[in-house]
Amino acid sequence: MNQHELETLCINTIRTLSMDAVQKANSGHPGTAMSLAPIAHVLWSRIMNYNPDDPHWPNRDRFILSAGHACILQYSILHLTGYDLSMDDLKDFRQWESKTAGHPEYHLTPGIEVTTGPLGQGFANGVGFAIGQKFLAARYNQEGKDIFNYKTYAICSDGDLMEGISSEAGSLAGHLKLGNLIYLYDDNNITIDGTTSITFTEDVEARFRSFGWHTQTVEDVNDLDALEQAIRTAEAVEDQPSLIRVKTIIAYGSPNKINTSGAHGAPLGGDEVAATKKNLGWDPEKHFYVPDEVYDFYKKAVEKRQEKEDKWNELFQSYKGEHADLAEEYLNFAKEQYPSGWQDDLPVFKPEEGSVATRNAGKKVMNAIAKHFPLLIGGAADLVESTKTEVEDSGSFEHGNYGGQNIHFGIREHAMGAIVNGLTLTEGTIAYGSTFFIFTDYMRPTLRLAGIMKLRSIFIYTHDSIGLGEDGTTHQPVEHLMSMRAIPNLVNIRPGDANETAHAWRVAIEHKDGPVAIVLTRQGIPVINYEHCEGPQSLEKGAYILKDADDAPQMILIASGSEVQLALQAQEKLAGEGIHARVVSMPSWELFEKQDVSYRESVFPKEIRKRISIEAGVTLGWHKYITDEGVAIGIDTYGESAPGKKLMEEFGFTVDNVVKHAKQLAETANV
Incomplete structure (x- = not known):
């Protein structure tokens, strides 16, 4: 069997596993997984650095399936490359307490970097991942010791690009010149309601070029060498994120459902699965079958990547010898072990200070503790002067200064939330985003996903009530606090004065079981006298x-x-x-x-x-x-x-x- 035949066998194995799992579950999205199998194969066998035995290797490349409905594709390649995902797990697709949920879920499945499914979210999370890598590299990489040089790869769909969040995040990524971001756009011309021609006729590449992205097109997803060359070209572009438009055919190999919307969100059916296997040169009677040659092929591919981690570990040991303080700092932050005594620097406000807006108190608190947290990074949705969330002793995160702790998200609340979640998933960082409380309406999907993943994202919301005044009904939150309380795993804190605000920040830093939202006033309120209780630490x-x-x-x-x-x-x-x-x-x-x-x-x-x-x-x-x-x-x-x-x-x-x-x-x- 020559190399081309062997790789074709690998790709068809991904396709047949995907078909079989969806068919057994009687639920799922087989067509996209079948069409994208060559991309998964190329990424995991030729491109990405990873180690199934160490899924949290700090310098691993990140992969995001923004088109999360095609998750059986990811589960199949994770199984084949040796992650802790068995054949029984594939057979248990979409079932109770399964490791193979209906969309990719962080913490549930080894190798899944972020929970995706709501379209566009993964796209924006990836921008957070890319910012995280640039931020870590700016602080820790030293001459001859680039310990953080990983990249983020993603597969996104027509649906991802239709969602507004992708434009928000794509625009910011282009502005920031995030050359470590490579997205493969699955251009299959199919949505649930039919062909994309009924709703989506824009020039996608022109749109992304206008954002500042580098763009390419691969005309045939089955041309593996063309795919690899496009990705290698993208990797060489260091000052632009890359979008590679890949022409695919949904349900590739299916005699009767190829290139139809019917193959998108439903099993092919037993007869069609059998016909497709026969069409691909597969035994129709074999289910969940992986040829030995396929396992061997991916085992060898993984061994090469494990060698890369071994070399990285040697590099890091050398780094520890030359830059012990930086190495210790990173390792401690990655383990969420923070400098002792940082709480001692929480400001204490006195009643005689009069009225203090809790947003102003928040500014003083954040800057008092920021010196202990060099990996604190975040910003506001064009409202930093109002939300008071700037780290004063640090510059702006921007091209040419990726070490700045202050991100200017622009008026992009939805993308901001998803980017903060991506940053939070970057080991070591403490990420936050801020805006007016009313604009949580634009952030609810990202808050919900932070809750699902139990991420330690921090959100600062100011102008918390009608007390903000003259801006009127459109800017005065009334239902928002109760709405936020309805989100599982999200801790909401509305402090009663400046001292409670200090301890709200303390809780947000110490909380390890989900996101925290701190809700603050625009108007001044009295500093409370705590002589009758244990104090604001309560x-x-x-x-x-x-x-x-x-x-x-x-x-x-x-x-x-x-x-x-x-x-x-x-x-x-x-x-x-x-x-x-x-x-x-x-x-x-x-x-x-x-x-x-x-x-x-x-x-x-x-x-x-x-x-x-x-x-x-x-x-x-x-x-x-x-x-x-x-x-x-x-x-x-x-x-x-x-x-x-x-x-x-x-x-x-x-x-x-x-x-x-x-x-x-x-x-x-x-x-």
Whole structure:
């Protein structure tokens, strides 16, 4: 068997495994996997550096299947190249507790770098990966010791490129001249509804050239040498990301479903699978079959790549000898072991400082701790002057200064979220993104995926309520906090003053089980006197008794953010009228729910049924904590355009309104 015949056998093995897995599951997307098999083969056998025995090798090349519906393609090549993915796993495709889910999932399957599926997300994650490599290289590479020179490869589809996020991310990648980014565009002219001609007729290459990308076309995906040459050409372009348009034929090899939308999202059917195998020179009676020659071929390919990791390990040992401090720093950050004592530099704000906007407090906190975190990297969606999230002692991340910690994302909130997720997946980095809270509407898919992957992404949102003022209804978030609370694994923190903001940042850095969103004010709010409680470090518990009543409490006032001050002032006024209230600061529902039952009941005793929540957002959900006997003070409509103080008064966020509701509640309780 000559080399061409052997590689054809390998490619057809990927195709038949993909068909068989989808057919057995009676669910999936076989056609794209069949058409893309040559690309997977070339990447894993000729191009990428990786090691199945060490999937987290720091200098491995990254691969992203942005067209995540074709995941059986990736599972097949991962199995063939020796990752911890057995034939039984392939047979268990899309089944309960399987390692081969319906779309690629990070942490679930060895070799999967990021969870993809919602189209366009993987495309933008890859830009984060590319930024991460440039950032690490700028800090750690030394003359003769390029320890980080990996590249990011991705396969994207027509659907990926139709989604707006790909334009956002593609534009930024071109501006940043990310030459370590190589995308292969699967141009198969097919979508679920038919041919792309009904919706997608743009000149894709011209579009990406306008973004600043290098573009090429491979006319036939089955021309392996042309594929390799195009990728090698792209690798040589160091100051532009690359898009390689590859002409493919969906369901290649299928006699009756080739080049049809019917092969996109459904099994081919038993008869068509058999006919396709026969057409490819395969035994129709053999299912999940891999010839020995195929296993041997990929084993040899992998051995060459393992040799590359061995050489890299030797290089890194030499690097450690010459640059011990840098090596130790990277290894510690990669293991999420941060410099001891960094928490000691958290600023402490005094009540005599008066009112401090929590966004301003956030700026002071972030810059106080940034000196301990050289791998902290992030920025804002063209709002850094408003969100106050610039690392002041570092420059901008840009071509010519890839060591800058400040990324200018531009007005691209959706892509920003996905890029932050890609950066977070770069071992060692601590990544954040910031914008106005209202614009979480543009980021929800990326927040959800961060939650699914339990990434440690940090998101800073300012202008958190109608208190922002004159910008009016379009910019005043009311439903957003409750909407964010509905996202599993996302911890939301709305601090009640500058000191809680400091500890919100502490929690965000220390939290290891999912993303954290810190929600901050534009307007100034008083610095709280903590003499009656353990202090703002209690924020880590999600809710805590900020100030208890002088006598046995008869009711509980619960608040978050800027409304905590209203609860404290109302408590004092109520005490003068003989009504004893406990004030609970509740910056984070999610952190509170992680506490044990005894702690939660100590904050909210069952016998104290009279409770009032105070939060400048929708009241939906608050009855979980105020019970059916309580009152929720919130805003269940949209705001108005007016100064923030005036809006707060008009919508009932005043001490007098809290007191009024408390007195009414006290009367119904016969207090």
